[in-house]
Amino acid sequence: MRAGPSQEEVRRHNLGTLLRYVHVHGATSRAELTNRLGLNRSTIGALTADLTTAGLVSEAAPRETGRAGRPSLVVRPESSRVYAYALSIEVDRLRAARVGLGGRILDRRETDRPRGMQVLDAVQPLAEFVRELRAGVPDDDTRHVGTGVAVAGMVRRADGMVRLAPTIGWVEEPVGAALRAELGDVGRLTLGNHADVSALVEHSRGAAAGCDNVIYLFGDVGVGAGIIADGRRVAGHGGYGGEVGHMVVNPYGRECSCGSRGCWETEIGEYALLKHAGRGDRSGREAVLGVVDAAMRGDSQAQFAVRQVGEWLGFGVGNLVNIFNPEAVIFGGTLRDIYLVAAAQIRSRLNAIALPACREHIRLRTPELGNDAALIGAAELAFEHLLEDPLLT
Amino acid sequence: MRAGPSQEEVRRHNLGTLLRYVHVHGATSRAELTNRLGLNRSTIGALTADLTTAGLVSEAAPRETGRAGRPSLVVRPESSRVYAYALSIEVDRLRAARVGLGGRILDRRETDRPRGMQVLDAVQPLAEFVRELRAGVPDDDTRHVGTGVAVAGMVRRADGMVRLAPTIGWVEEPVGAALRAELGDVGRLTLGNHADVSALVEHSRGAAAGCDNVIYLFGDVGVGAGIIADGRRVAGHGGYGGEVGHMVVNPYGRECSCGSRGCWETEIGEYALLKHAGRGDRSGREAVLGVVDAAMRGDSQAQFAVRQVGEWLGFGVGNLVNIFNPEAVIFGGTLRDIYLVAAAQIRSRLNAIALPACREHIRLRTPELGNDAALIGAAELAFEHLLEDPLLT
Numbered sequence: 001m002r003a004g005p006s007q008e009e010v011r012r013h014n015l016g017t018l019l020r021y022v023h024v025h026g027a028t029s030r031a032e033l034t035n036r037l038g039l040n041r042s043t044i045g046a047l048t049a050d051l052t053t054a055g056l057v058s059e060a061a062p063r064e065t066g067r068a069g070r071p072s073l074v075v076r077p078e079s080s081r082v083y084a085y086a087l088s089i090e091v092d093r094l095r096a097a098r099v100g101l102g103g104r105i106l107d108r109r110e111t112d113r114p115r116g117m118q119v120l121d122a123v124q125p126l127a128e129f130v131r132e133l134r135a136g137v138p139d140d141d142t143r144h145v146g147t148g149v150a151v152a153g154m155v156r157r158a159d160g161m162v163r164l165a166p167t168i169g170w171v172e173e174p175v176g177a178a179l180r181a182e183l184g185d186v187g188r189l190t191l192g193n194h195a196d197v198s199a200l201v202e203h204s205r206g207a208a209a210g211c212d213n214v215i216y217l218f219g220d221v222g223v224g225a226g227i228i229a230d231g232r233r234v235a236g237h238g239g240y241g242g243e244v245g246h247m248v249v250n251p252y253g254r255e256c257s258c259g260s261r262g263c264w265e266t267e268i269g270e271y272a273l274l275k276h277a278g279r280g281d282r283s284g285r286e287a288v289l290g291v292v293d294a295a296m297r298g299d300s301q302a303q304f305a306v307r308q309v310g311e312w313l314g315f316g317v318g319n320l321v322n323i324f325n326p327e328a329v330i331f332g333g334t335l336r337d338i339y340l341v342a343a344a345q346i347r348s349r350l351n352a353i354a355l356p357a358c359r360e361h362i363r364l365r366t367p368e369l370g371n372d373a374a375l376i377g378a379a380e381l382a383f384e385h386l387l388e389d390p391l392l393t
Numbered sequence: 394m395r396a397g398p399s400q401e402e403v404r405r406h407n408l409g410t411l412l413r414y415v416h417v418h419g420a421t422s423r424a425e426l427t428n429r430l431g432l433n434r435s436t437i438g439a440l441t442a443d444l445t446t447a448g449l450v451s452e453a454a455p456r457e458t459g460r461a462g463r464p465s466l467v468v469r470p471e472s473s474r475v476y477a478y479a480l481s482i483e484v485d486r487l488r489a490a491r492v493g494l495g496g497r498i499l500d501r502r503e504t505d506r507p508r509g510m511q512v513l514d515a516v517q518p519l520a521e522f523v524r525e526l527r528a529g530v531p532d533d534d535t536r537h538v539g540t541g542v543a544v545a546g547m548v549r550r551a552d553g554m555v556r557l558a559p560t561i562g563w564v565e566e567p568v569g570a571a572l573r574a575e576l577g578d579v580g581r582l583t584l585g586n587h588a589d590v591s592a593l594v595e596h597s598r599g600a601a602a603g604c605d606n607v608i609y610l611f612g613d614v615g616v617g618a619g620i621i622a623d624g625r626r627v628a629g630h631g632g633y634g635g636e637v638g639h640m641v642v643n644p645y646g647r648e649c650s651c652g653s654r655g656c657w658e659t660e661i662g663e664y665a666l667l668k669h670a671g672r673g674d675r676s677g678r679e680a681v682l683g684v685v686d687a688a689m690r691g692d693s694q695a696q697f698a699v700r701q702v703g704e705w706l707g708f709g710v711g712n713l714v715n716i717f718n719p720e721a722v723i724f725g726g727t728l729r730d731i732y733l734v735a736a737a738q739i740r741s742r743l744n745a746i747a748l749p750a751c752r753e754h755i756r757l758r759t760p761e762l763g764n765d766a767a768l769i770g771a772a773e774l775a776f777e778h779l780l781e782d783p784l785l786t
Contacts, residue, residue: 005398005403007400010398010403154748154750156750163749164748164749164750211630212630213629213630213634227716229625229627229628229629229634230625230627230628232622232625234622234716234717235622235623235718236606236622236717236718236719236751237604237605237606237718237719237720237754238718238750238753238754239718240718240750240751241606241622241716241718241751242716243716243718243748243751244715244716246715246746246747246748247712247715247716248642248708248711248712249641249644250644251642251643251708252645258748259745260711260745315641315644318641319640319641320716322636322637322639322640323620323627323634323635323637323640323713323716324627324629324634325628325629325630325631325632325633325634325636327630352652352653353639353641353653354639355557355633355639355651356556356557357547357549357556357557357631357633358629358631358633358634358636360631361630361631
């Protein structure tokens, strides 16, 4: 419980609200800001002036509107001047980008990550990427606000300790500290879970924009989720919520990398699909796409594999729908490809398990931002401090 | 996204914050309010004066403190003057109470509810209880703020439609409308789910006070949950979140009343326990307690039944812990009794399924407020409007 804010706190809150609006929605006229934010025109003018002085937004006359009268100035985020570094450590890829305010990817690098790679072996190529990105920053007046990192694992936000990342083979690895040591002056460094940050981006500007209750699923070797309830991330006490891949769905199922048995990811992860398809010796996204393609071409064993995984996918989503009553479920990573060929079956299984009231307004979706969601989401971790209080340097 | 509040909005927010504080924590000195709410002494004095004028709190000198100096006045909620009616429709009971601000039960009634009772047959005894409670209200200056109803089912808050209450046998029943028609002038009528409102009360003033991430489980014939994430109820899009009883845990299990198979409540509900104990012809809480007692006295079939249910109870809690990373799990209703005799086994199963980071700070608890949680929680539904804006009449 907290008492109401002072006048100065209100002003700073409003500055953050305005900056966040153009960060998420892009160029917006003063008239629309007045409307959306419920503030009067002179307040919007004063806030915009402050943010312009701080170099965070710019204003310009709009293109010819064809309407009479003085047109409303358009406020846009300074995407090319204000930026964050974004890193993403995934099962098969290492990615890095320079992301401008407004979520615009200005420059990017990526490379394969061999499975089994050790933590320090991932830190060095990422640091090299950041050095390359930095070399490409124009000399003129730019501002770096920090660095965000998305990790395919459970991350302690306070210090960037990766508690468990079974799919990339790390347990209790100080990834944050290793990156800080290697990168040196990259400003404030914030780590987050890959599915969590992707979910927030699909929620703010992607497939679930406008939905307040969202389950974003991401599959590869394992399965993770970023869950949004009433507009906010379900983080849990230590920030480790959303480990739906370790919801046990089949008590009589296979052993999981976590030590338990019959976890959801043992039934819908990459390995289950490839094994059902008789391709248990392969791995990786290309191999998964190979099975999906074969199923579409009529290969009966590949179709069997897709059906098996689709069945368990709908089953687990049904459970989550009963627990969360979401508006949208988004299928990302390899689950996207499986959803695209097994949508009817997934929906049917989901309908059999989920209560009518819990599923009545649900929409099943694929991501709009694809792999970029993790990079843009990692950058959001860095932008968040700026958006909380834009004038704090 | 919303802009910051006006001065008047800040004042009203602060009035609500202060009233909510004494509503939840009881009598509190002005000095402590100053401290807790982060407002200065003169603001606290002005807010208290406004709330006193409105008849919502009273102030008095504290008992002798033994300390030098002028003692700080103590602010307390006007529990005997400001009240709500609270109704609870449960599987085996109908309860009603008059609950004073501060969550104090001033008067109460209850009766058995025969299983299979139709909706209108429940409304009439509840209405009669309210008439009796009303007759007992003192003549002097009292204020009735509304009526709240806890229902063991899925409730649409907007109009009090009970969408599904399989354990009490109702589907799409307009309980809110029926109560309104029968009760007449009981002010604003708000319905909520029994587990949800109980969870909020255990969270604000019971076994999970101070915990921001809580799973409250309630078992009888079925199993429901009220889930708190980051201090707020996980309601979902339509308000139907928390239906953990219909999380399928055993794909090869028994048919459930919802039409699905192997739902958690088919493994841990009343019927599963009684059947395992060879008492499948009985029902109700007394029968459940009979099995628990027999198990404690060494009856081997009863012990088998408790072990079976305990196993599945730990199993499902493990799943929820991976999804929510909670600080506290509370076992209510018949699950309380099972938890008390099977705690070690439940913990062991939970530990086998939940990831270490998700369970590392978890506390397993029984409710502090018992059956009163549903009544106090129902009253909270009515008090909520007052606490949002205390001077709005």
